[in-house]
Amino acid sequence: xxxxxxxxxxxxxxxxxxxxxxxxxxxxxxxxxxxxxxxxxxxxxxxxxxxxxxxxxxxxxxxxxxxxxxxxxxxxxxxxxxxxxxxxxxxxxxxxxxxxxxxxxxxxxxxxxxxxxxxxxxxxxxxxxxxxxxxxxxxxxxxxxxxxxxxxxxxxxxxxxxxx
Numbered sequence: 001x002x003x004x005x006x007x008x009x010x011x012x013x014x015x016x017x018x019x020x021x022x023x024x025x026x027x028x029x030x031x032x033x034x035x036x037x038x039x040x041x042x043x044x045x046x047x048x049x050x051x052x053x054x055x056x057x058x059x060x061x062x063x064x065x066x067x068x069x070x071x072x073x074x075x076x077x078x079x080x081x082x083x084x085x086x087x088x089x090x091x092x093x094x095x096x097x098x099x100x101x102x103x104x105x106x107x108x109x110x111x112x113x114x115x116x117x118x119x120x121x122x123x124x125x126x127x128x129x130x131x132x133x134x135x136x137x138x139x140x141x142x143x144x145x146x147x148x149x150x151x152x153x154x155x156x157x158x159x160x161x162x163x164x
Contacts (some may be wrong), residue, residue, distance in 0.1 A: 040084055040140045047119070048127055048135035060136065062088055062114070070114035074123050075100035081120055084140065090118070106130050 045060040046053055055063075071092050073081040078097035081129070085092060094114055098104070104126045109117060111154040117135045 022135070040142060042084060042138055045136050045138050048119070048124055048132065048137055049113055051137070057088060058152045064090060067115040068093045068113070070094045070096065070112040072096040072098070072104065072112070072117055072119050072123065073122055074100065074102040074104060074107065074126070076100045081140070085118060085138065104130070106132075109135065113138060
């Protein structure tokens with residue numbers, strides 16, 4: 001939750017656990033365990049530095065036919081990004097997993113002996129000084145059910161359990 005006075009005390013029992021899961025969302029959005037499974041969705045791609053020129057992911061897949069494909073990620077769990085691409089039909093020839101928040105350096109990209117490199121939007125932000133026509137950005141989206149907003153509002157409106 002937000003920083004500052006709205007942050008929950010570490011002593012307070014958690015109201016919810018939100019996990020990003022590969023499994024389908026449960027029919028009941030908030031079971032007794034208070035878990036919400038979010039499924040990442042990939043449906044487009046765009047060339048680095050040209051976010052206003054997106055193509056569908058199906059179009060991207062057709063462009064990849066016969067090419068050696070690399071994927072780079074400097075996020076908390078790069079394997080999830082690589083696995084998500086593979087599940088959508090991308091054959092990745094080489095991956096480069098960097099630590100979370102690591103800078104993406106030009107020499108990292110040059111060292112990848114591939115025809116095309118797929119990266120996350122988070123990593124694309126770090127590439128403002130890099131010119132490499134092989135780099136394509138893959139946005140990953142998480143859709144929250146409307147019940148989530150109502151539930152968050154209810155949690156925020158609860159009285160402070162520490163006031164007497």
